[in-house]
Amino acid sequence: MTAVEFESELTRAGARTDTLWRKTVFFARQYPLGAIGAVIMAVFVLSAVFADFITPWSPLTTNAALSLAPPGGAHWFGSDYMGRDIYSRIVYGARISLAVGIGSTALGCFFGVVLGLLSGYLGGWVDLVTQRLIDILQALPLLVLALVMAAALGPSLQNTILSISIPLIPYVARVIRSNTLALRELAFVEAAHAIGMSEFRIAVRHILPNTIAPLIVLGTAQLGSAILTEASLSFLGLGIPEPYPSWGRMLSASAAEYVRTAPWLVIFPGIAISVVVFGTNLLGDALRDILDPRQRG
């Protein structure tokens, strides 16, 4: 799908797409919820990138005098039991959530797509073997599997990403496989064979692009769930090690002890997680529609 084709579509739809700004406005009108999602994600990504410039305090500096200081004054969101600035920790925490969310979803989707496509397109014993392996992976709940992986690999950012991505593989592989099975029988795939196309080209050019819609829905749903899984892992001491700020650990470590006495310790990380998960879902829905040529015509 090149830019040229895209623009002709827009022009025919009556949009004035002579400038990038006008094009953005057109899409925002067309998909208002998607635009909200995009804004949320933009804020999220920008704060992760520019964390150093928008935080007045270091997220790691402790200050006993400020322990459990309520929101207000210099510390907008208050501070935690060690006197660390919560606002700064949430902004820096966006980096970790972004890395874990996008990293593990991308990794899981990549391997899931490769396995699902091979399994569905080649069929036969390849299909049989992959499906049994996937059965084994799927027999364990996502969190338990991530837990085992994280415990085996040890706590670090890379290992957290890896251990969250692996339980995602079977879900993606199953969806892609079932789609591939249906698409394989369609006449345009037969036409591709008649033309003399290689099996690889058929799989990549004709089958894969038609499985994009469910993949985006699954991917965006998983982005949120990956952030939540990281929270659970960190709470159990297997995710991101202290003292680095992780929204999940900020939320869960303080929930039991301080929710009554210092609720801001729980409220702000909770809001951050909810808003980002909400944003990914809105954006995902809109992306699925925008990427489907049938929805645009």
Next chain:
Amino acid sequence: MTGATPPVIEVAGLKKHFPIRKGLLRRAAGFVYAVDGVSFSVAEGETLGLVGESGCGKSTVARAVLRLVEPTAGSIHVDGTDITRLSKAELRTYRRQMQMVFQDPFSSLNPRMTAGAIVREPLEVHRVATGRAAEERTAELFEQVGLRAGQMRNFPHQFSGGQRQRISIARALALNPRLIVGDEPVSALDVSIQAQVINLLMDLQREKRLSYLFIAHDLAVVEHISHRVAVMYLGKIVEYADKKTLFRDPRHPYTEALLSAVPVPDPTVKRTKRLLQGDVPSPVNPPSGCAFHTRCPLVEAHCKVEAPSLRDVGGGHLVSCHLQPGA
């Protein structure tokens, strides 16, 4: 019609038996005798119509000819080479000579590719043309099939059924094939659009000396486009003749029944209707003797025992029926 020029394609004894797999070990528990010994040839610039009820194996013949399904037995000669013996890699060069147009204009085009990309793809795959040359050739193909070059950027869902079938035809023409196999290419279209697409196919045939293997169940369409017609019943050809002979003087009782089922737009014409009872028997367990004996109005005792073979009843008119005296 098969005279001076050697046939573009010559099919002999083509069989396709699909195994029915059962149980844990997926052993073949039986076979669907979809195509069971079919022979025909198509000359340059000629159209062979292949007709029959649904389930008689017409589409399987089309797919086996292009080796989209592997034939169980038989030979398919293209330019003197038996393509059933070629490896997948060797087959690629022969694919340029034979292309297919499918029945369903909605599933035969990838919904995520533009019409231009769909028609251009064969050129890229066979490295016939790239870049600007491919773009120009695609535009030329669009115009040949009656579409505007400006429509190359549109996606399949923005076209009507007839236009989609034109895209399919443009894709089939891209490699300058000698034979186009049409698997009921017009049966999913409205009658008025059917006529347009058929006329397009006939114009293209005249211009490019194309050969068609035209599969259909609509006899009116077949009569219009074909030079010769083969009638299939349960995986076998039961009658094979040039169009005029077959439509004027059908010899096989099945062909007679098919022809008498065609509506005639004149209420005063009195016809002897020969309606068939029952359904096509299952190709899993075809009847003994003549496969048609279960529904034949003229059935005799030995029809149930001995299978008839295709015999010439005069002037290249082949019929597979015991009741026809040989020539």
